[in-house]
Every structure is written in structure tokens, then in C-alpha cells.
Amino acid sequence: MAVTREEALEYHHLNGRPGKLQVVPTKPLATQRDLSLAYTPGVAYPVLEIEQDAELAYEYTNRGNLVAVISNGTAILGLGNRGALASKPVMEGKGVLFKKFADIDVFDIEVNTLDPEVFIQTVAAIAPTFGGINLEDIRSPECFEIETRLQAMLDIPVFHDDQHGTAIILGAALINALELTQRKIDEIKVVFSGAGAAGISCARQLVKIGVPRENIWMCDIAGLVYHGRPEEMFPQKAEFAQGDRPASLREVIRGADVFIGLSAANLVDEDMLCSMRCDPIVFAMANPDPEVRYEIAHSCCPGGIVATGRSDYPNQINNVLGFPFIFRGALDARARCINDEMKIAASHALAALAKEPIPAQVLRAYHLDHLEYGKDYIVPKPLDPRVSLWESAAVAQAAIESGVARRALDLEAYRQRLAAGMPAE
Structure with missing residues (x-):
């Protein structure tokens, strides 16, 4: 279905609140005591705990469910180098998809530099904020060096989704x-x-x-x-x-x-x-x-x-079937990286899911009467709620078995939580 310029601009400015993301508190802030717990003096206690054990940041902050979507705007969609600021609508869009499909929170970050070295050092400096880094819309061949070096420098997943x-x-x-x-x-x-x-x-x-x-x-x-x-x-x-x-x-x-x-x-x-x-x-x-x-x-x-790659024809090959669920599994296993084993596991999980019977809710979402594995259906639909169960679980399992996970999940219990629409505890 075609989208007009006017429709797109109105959508991004809908109801006078520009953009597609907002920050929402997850703890009560209704009383003086709430404020004392959320900020000073109560916030000092988790600060001191994290100083002694950095892993506790996953217990007392949102790090374990927070991904940075980062670009310098040098390869925005098919539009080329339009600058860091112009990439922000796309980075916000990736954030919306992370939240919608995998309940992962995102800060979008636009880095205003064409120098790969400056970009690398900037991302490395802010990395402690996040449980994972999603690089986006960075031109080739610089993107290869940027991803490789950042992954070597950091102990959290660095994933260039365009690749x-x-x-x-x-x-x-x-x-x-x-x-x-x-x-x-x-x-x-x-x-x-x-x-x-x-x-x-x-x-x-x-x-x-x-x-x-x-x-x-x-x-x-x-x-x-x-x-x-x-x-x-x-x-x-x-x-x-x-x-x-x-x-x-x-x-x-x-x-x-x-x-x-x-x-x-x-x-x-x-x-x-x-x-x-x-x-x-x-x-x-x-x-x-x-x-x-x-x-x-x-x-x-x-x-x-x-x-x-289009949604209006059968067999759409689109990365929305990948990055939200790959990061879900990687974050829940507290993986240090997204390695080859995890990527291969994701491919095989999606291939296997396509052979399963299609739930009625998926048919309704796509206004279809019937759909089954065959030449016009070789990968699952993005709105199939089972994708998270199959793909995220496969990625987490591969992280554990390949030795890059910090956390040993009970995989059966984890699958049950994913089936209920919840990440790992």
C-alpha cells in the first residue's frame, strides 16, 4: 500500500507530539517517600552496590532491557548520506519495532561524525548505559571496521542490523x-x-x-x-x-x-x-x-x-523478523556478543516455524483466509506472536551452549515466559 508524503509527515507529528517514542517511569512516583527511593537519598544504595559488582547493574537498572540504536546517517535506507540528524526518524522507527515486537526499550543516538575513529570512541564511551548496541545505516566499508572493533572493545552485543x-x-x-x-x-x-x-x-x-x-x-x-x-x-x-x-x-x-x-x-x-x-x-x-x-x-x-523485501507480495524478507527477537534472546542470556552460532540458530528457528500451522490470529492480522508452508510462504509473518518464542529461545540457547552467556537460563521456563509474552525474570 503506497504512503504519501503528507500521510507520513502527519503520522510523525500526530496529535502535536512529534516523534514515535517517549520515556515512561516504571516505579511509583506519587509520594515524598517514592521520590526519596527513586532519587536522593535512596538511589545511593544501588550506586554503591554496582560499584562493588558491575553485574548488579542488570538487577538495579534498566540496562538488561535497553538497547542503543546508533547511526551517523551515512547510509539511510536507500537515501544515502543524509547526515546524523536526518537519520533520527529511522532510529526512532527501529525503537518502535524493538518495543512492539520484543518489549525492548531503546534510546536512539545520532552521532554527528564521518570519522570512523570518532564514532567508535563515542559509542564505546557510552556503552555502559546499555545491554546491547544496534548499529544502523552506516555506510560500507566503514561499517565493517566499526562493528568489528566495537565488539572487540565491549562485552555486550554489538550488531550491525543492515548486515x-x-x-x-x-x-x-x-x-x-x-x-x-x-x-x-x-x-x-x-x-x-x-x-x-x-x-x-x-x-x-x-x-x-x-x-x-x-x-x-x-x-x-x-x-x-x-x-x-x-x-x-x-x-x-x-x-x-x-x-x-x-x-x-x-x-x-x-x-x-x-x-x-x-x-x-x-x-x-x-x-x-x-x-x-x-x-x-x-x-x-x-x-x-x-x-x-x-x-x-x-x-x-x-x-x-x-x-x-516488500510487504505487499508473498515471501517478504525483512529484518523485522530478526533484530527484535535476536536481541531479546541475547539480552535475556546476558550475552557478551551475538556470535555465528546465535545467527545460525535464528535462521534455523525461523525456517522451522514456517512449517508450523498458522494461528487464526495471524490470518486475521493479514486479512487472509488460508496460509500454509509452500512456495508463497517460506518465512513466518512478523506479526506471528510465536516468532519470539521460537527465535529468541533459539538465540538464548545458542548463546548458552557457545559460552558467551553470563546467565544460565532454565530454557523450558524461559520458553514458557516467552509464550506468555514475557522476557526472562
Whole structure:
């Protein structure tokens, strides 16, 4: 459904209260005694306790349920570098989704610098406030260094959602698409259009779930990423170099089983789709307009599987299925990071949930009469309340089993609390 400029601006200024977030007290503040407990002199007692044991910050403050959503505005959606302040509506939007889907509180923070070193030091300095850091809308290739260095410096999860969020959902979608088209994960040819932060992270996630690196062919605005290419290169992109000569996307896509688009609109035509293997998997995820229109892909590949990043077509691959629930599990396990094991667990949990019967409330939310696992339904719907139960629990369990959790949860009791819409105690 299209959104007009006027509708969007009115929404963000609705009822004369600009923005989408507010801070609400969680303790009573009605009497003088309440004030004495909330602030001086009572606040001194938790201060002294935390000084002696930093872990007690999780018991006496909101740290364990608070995430920073941080950007410098250098890659805002598909709009490019619009500045730190212009990123604030998006950061607030991420905060709304965190709260809606996982009951996680957020402070959005816009850092006004283009210098990665200044950004890193700023985030590291304020990190004690938070239980996790969600990096957002930071341009490539700086985003790779920023995330890697911050995670090495900090003992809380640092997660660049533009990289890993889409990658985790893509992993789930591919697992099911391969099953439905009867393909083996170690035999497919995968072609990417887009070699930025999302494309590279998606390719890395596919390797983690079983796609051989040598079966991944990556293209960008300059064509195939090949060994020794002089232009538009950086180390993370070079990980996926193939061949030793230039080639166009049109050449590379021939014989591919899977196309993954994280680039720009209308780069793939009917002839390119017809050059792929029979019943291909086409994930055209550029927003708002995909690399190939859904109608064209579906018409050219009636036996294949088509997905986009849009909510008005089947099989939306969108990171809202990821970050709220991944952070929910990571926070509840008090994880020091979000590692590969946790990301893989999230992909497999989402893939498995898609095979479960669909509750009536989900059908009502999407105005559907019927929905079941198949070519038009390969990943769960974001408004399915079971996503938190399946994904957050899987992430928490992987954190515990991989040794990055500070907290040993009773996983069965934790699942019961998630099923009741509550985080860990």
C-alpha cells in the first residue's frame, strides 16, 4: 500500500507530539517517600552496590532491557548520506519495532561524525548505559571496521542490523526454498547483485549454513567481483571474488539456481531469468522497487520461488523478523556478543516455524483466509506472536551452549515466559 508524503509527515507529528517514542517511569512516583527511593537519598544504595559488582547493574537498572540504536546517517535506507540528524526518524522507527515486537526499550543516538575513529570512541564511551548496541545505516566499508572493533572493545552485543538482520532472514528463506525446490545446499550456484554491507553479510551467512563459498558469484555496479579487479574493491568484498576477468550480471546469472538482489531496481529482465536453471529461486530485495518486478519473476518462473523485501507480495524478507527477537534472546542470556552460532540458530528457528500451522490470529492480522508452508510462504509473518518464542529461545540457547552467556537460563521456563509474552525474570 503506497504512503504519501503528507500521510507520513502527519503520522510523525500526530496529535502535536512529534516523534514515535517517549520515556515512561516504571516505579511509583506519587509520594515524598517514592521520590526519596527513586532519587536522593535512596538511589545511593544501588550506586554503591554496582560499584562493588558491575553485574548488579542488570538487577538495579534498566540496562538488561535497553538497547542503543546508533547511526551517523551515512547510509539511510536507500537515501544515502543524509547526515546524523536526518537519520533520527529511522532510529526512532527501529525503537518502535524493538518495543512492539520484543518489549525492548531503546534510546536512539545520532552521532554527528564521518570519522570512523570518532564514532567508535563515542559509542564505546557510552556503552555502559546499555545491554546491547544496534548499529544502523552506516555506510560500507566503514561499517565493517566499526562493528568489528566495537565488539572487540565491549562485552555486550554489538550488531550491525543492515548486515546481519537481512542475512539471518535470508538464511531461513533459502533453507526452505531449497527444500521446496528439491535442491541440495552444497550443489547450488548463487548469484548476488549487490556487494555492500548487506550483500557481503548475506553471502557470509549462506556460507555458514552450508553453501560452498566457491558457489557464490557476487556482482556490483562494476559487474562481477573477480580476483585482481582494480575498481570498487575492499577486503570484505574480495572474500567473494570469482574468476580472473570482468563479466556482467547478465553473463554471471546464466545457469544460476539462486538470485539474490540487494542492489537497485529493474536490473534483471525476462531473458536473464530464463537463462537460470529450471524453477529458480529469485530473491529480489531492493526496496521499494526490486531488481525484477514480482509479477515478471512469477510469470517467467511459475515453478520457482520468488521473494522480495516488500510487504505487499508473498515471501517478504525483512529484518523485522530478526533484530527484535535476536536481541531479546541475547539480552535475556546476558550475552557478551551475538556470535555465528546465535545467527545460525535464528535462521534455523525461523525456517522451522514456517512449517508450523498458522494461528487464526495471524490470518486475521493479514486479512487472509488460508496460509500454509509452500512456495508463497517460506518465512513466518512478523506479526506471528510465536516468532519470539521460537527465535529468541533459539538465540538464548545458542548463546548458552557457545559460552558467551553470563546467565544460565532454565530454557523450558524461559520458553514458557516467552509464550506468555514475557522476557526472562
